[in-house]
Amino acid sequence: MEGEKLSAVRIAVREAPFRQFLGRREPSIVEFPPWGDGKSLVVEQNEFHFDHAFPSTVGQDEMYQTLILPLVEKFLQGYQCTALAYGQTGTGKSYSMGMASPDKKPEHLGVLPRCLGDILDHVSAKQENQEDTTQVYASFIEIYNEKAYDLLGSQPHVPTVASRCQSCTCLPLSSQKDLQTLLQLGTRNRRVRPTNLNASSSRSHAVVTIHARNSTFHSRMNVVDLAGSEGVRRTGNEGVARQEGVNINLGLLSINKVVMSMAAGHSVIPYRDSVLTTVLQESLTAQSFLTFLACISPHRCDLSETLSTLRFGTSAKKLRLAPMQVARQKQSLAARTPHTFRQVLSSSTAIKRPGANQNSHSVSNMHIESAKPLANILQRTRSELGMTPKAKKRARELLQLEDTTLEPSTIVMSDTLVGFNGEINGDQQLMPPPEMEYRQASSQDFTPVCNSKQDEPEKSSTIHQSVISPTVRCQLFNTSISSISLGASRIQQDISGIQPIEEILEQRPQPPCPLRRSVRLASTLRQETSDAIPNITNLRRSRRLAEIREHVASVVVNTKSEPTVIAVNPRAVVRPQQNTRQRETAHSRKLNPSADEWLANHHKYFLDLLNSGNLKELQKMPGIGPKTAFSLTLHRSHLGCFQDLDQVKGLPIWRGTSWDRFSQANCLHI
Ligand SMILES: Nc1ncnc2c1ncn2[C@@H]1O[C@H](COP(=O)(O)OP(=O)(O)OP(=O)(O)O)[C@@H](O)[C@H]1O
Incomplete structure (x- = not known):
């Protein structure tokens, strides 16, 4: 296998045998077509393609040799590796990963004892040849109800404090005896509970981390047995068991999210969403080898869970990783500063x-x-x-x-x-x-x-x-x-x-004035009228209107009698005196136009506003409410635009004295 190119992400599917206690024998919903070359399967006319597809007849040894052994070799070369089993409850995840109670029969040995055995054999062979001094040690933790427990520690039922379980117990492994101790301690302390679907259902996610450390590298291999995905109703769980189910599903969802984010190439991966993904953070990176084992049921009653397990596998296929050998000191840097x-x-x-x-x-x-x-x-x-x-x-x-x-x-x-x-x-x-x-x-x-x-x-x-x-x-x-x-x-x-x-x-052109268009229009109008009317800013609207009317009246009177402004209303003429001298001189050039001229300009400008204003802007004019504004825009679009204010006056929208009020309010004098 050495030197052979191993794909960084590999997905395999394993069909579980029929569950005896269901009491009936029915054809499996999973078909393995002969043309599939051991990589395809069909479930209810849905075709799926993976790296390996194992029917229920495939034994532990064949599965291990095909799927896990290449990963072990990569681990021994200094790569980060993770083998993860997931799927519905009772489909043989713990059995496959070797985390169920140790079986005496060698053919039933799962991934964990086999790979630990192979690693130890490899290391001892090298040590005999004096080639290497690799140390192997392993930790065994479980994540139960969103808390991590060190199953090899002195208090396996007290949650560990460290969020990433950095300080959990690591047993050095140098012989088959050490290996047996580790498996016994871990599986004995792991939480198991009978449910409707599995007589000894694991209620926690188990993570065994094997470390290989020598002078050049420190590699890790995670063997993960996820608790089964389960519909809380189907398991018949209540109380604590129901809560366990909810937390199990939370962990599974978060691992799903992590894988999806990695597959999508996101730069932020939601590792912190659950304890499970926090613990696996260092292994679920783009530089690791990942192997997923999707365990599925042959029963028709499990169809929806089977399909969802297979779909997750299909999404995980999108992961693109580039594993690299991690040198000892570099690895710790990467691990500590993700x-x-x-x-x-x-x-x-x-x-x-x-x-x-x-x-x-x-x-x-x-x-x-x-x-x-x-x-x-x-x-x-x-x-x-x-x-x-x-x-x-x-x-x-x-x-x-x-x-x-x-x-x-x-x-x-x-x-x-x-x-x-x-x-x-x-x-x-x-x-x-x-x-x-x-x-x-x-x-x-x-x-x-x-x-x-x-x-x-x-x-x-x-x-x-x-x-x-x-x-x-x-x-x-x-x-x-x-x-x-x-x-x-x-x-x-x-x-x-x-x-x-x-x-x-x-x-760069100046950005448009941050004011709203209506406000800009209003200020332009005010500026125009300010040439002819006194400075009446900062007054209330009613008072401003009154002042404009008074002032216009004064201008009208003025043009009929004298060329200079006559103070019809003292306020109308007193105000300009309060302005600065410069303002007076600036204005003096334009001030005092004839009333006709001013009115003509004002009408023109007002007509422009009526022709260009939108509903909101029209409503801001004195004397125009929402209905009038709406009618005005309707007529405007019908006519194209208003030719003059007389045309506006002639519209059937003005009832009673409404035009007079409008005209007066806007100083139109029509
Ligand atoms: N391929 C297989 N060959 C023989 N027995 C199997 C196989 N797969 C599963 N089993 C048996 O099915 C039962 C349930 O398996 P297991 O406990 O591993 O399921 P699980 O997916 O881990 O369930 P849970 O998620 O509830 O822990 C066990 O008794 C196991 O021995």
Whole structure:
């Protein structure tokens, strides 16, 4: 087997024998077609293809040799391996994994005793040849009601405190006697309860972790026997047993979610959803070998559970893993910091953008050299940690850019950085640690970060650049770079084809005013009318309207008699005197148009509003309610647009004096 390419994820299905106590013999719902080559099965016209499909006639030895032995070989070469049995209750998971009470008959021995036996044989053979000094030891835990129990410990029924069971008992294994002790202790202490479907149903998930440790690697192999998936009603459980069932299903659901997330290439895997996945976190990574054994029932009454077990297997086939041999110290780093990869990747994502490599060639060689050790560490950390294929692809892209781009918080620049159209002054260092970068933005964050000369106040244009630079820094780098001047020469622009950032920023069209359209319209109207009416802001709406009416009345009177404004209402003329002198002069050019002119403008503007306003905007006009606004829009769409206000006045929507009120409220005087 050595040297043979073993697929990282393998799914096998095993059919259980008929359950005797059901008392009847019926044809199995599972068919193994001859064309399936031992890999396919058909259940009620649903076809499934896996790596192996074992009928109930296949014995323990054949199953072990085909499915588990290659995994054991990988384990002995230093890989992380997991063999996991899942399926409905009573379908032979514990039997297959060898976690049921030890059977005297050798043909019934399950995975665990067989693989421990093989591992011990292999290690002792090597030790005899003085080739190796591999130590083997194993732990046996169970997860019951969302609590982990150390079955080899002195208090097997007291939950362990450590969330990942790092401190559970590990028995050294050097002989068959040790092996027997381990199996006896574990299976004796494991919780079992008779249910309607299984006379000795395991009520917990069992995880046996075998460690092989030598001078070069520390590999792990998990043999997992999940508690059966079960419909709580079918098992006939009540009380505590019912709660057990709920927790069992919770664990199974969470493992399902973990596998789905890994298969989908998500960067965040929900390991923490249950104790089971937390314990298996170190093994269910993209760098492990995974083998699933789906145990199914031949009975028609179990059809739905059988189909759901097979569907889970089909989804797990989508997993794409890239196992790697894990060196002893690296493995512990990976195991202890499973999230480091994500941090590293996200920081890298923040600093490197597509196209950065083509523009960053002018980073000085000296700094590339200084950055290399750190770049290597980063690369190593990435490779040590499990990566989904998608993340791996991304990481590879990033690593290709590594030599010529900035590393987070590491490089002291002395040359010109062209990559982001920024120049970094030689004797100014990069800003320290990125933790500064993710503070909540405050006004201080946007004050120029300057050293030396740039602390001096400068011309407005320079200040403008400085104000931009911290923002740009946050976007492009995970580290701060002080004193970036964002100017790039025309030649650099021509070479890179990238416009300098400050130019882009300057030329970027101003974002639309954050005010709502109706408010903008209203303010435009107010501005227009403010040329002819006094400043009456900050007054209540009723009072404002009254003032407008008074003022317009004064203008009308004025044009009929004198060319200057006559104070018909003292408030109407007193207000402008409160305005500043500049405002008066600015307005004086436009002020005092004839009333006709003002009215014509006002009508025109008002008509525009009626033609362009939506329902909400129309309703904001004085004298227009929801119904009128709706009728107006209907007529408008029917007519195309209103030609003049007389046409609006002639619409059949105005009842009684409603037009007069509307006209008066809006100073239309029609
Ligand atoms: N392939 C098989 N050959 C012979 N006996 C089997 C086989 N599979 C299962 N059995 C028997 O079926 C019974 C139930 O098996 P087992 O307890 O392993 O099921 P399980 O899936 O672990 O159930 P649970 O999830 O409830 O613990 C056992 O008595 C076991 O010996």
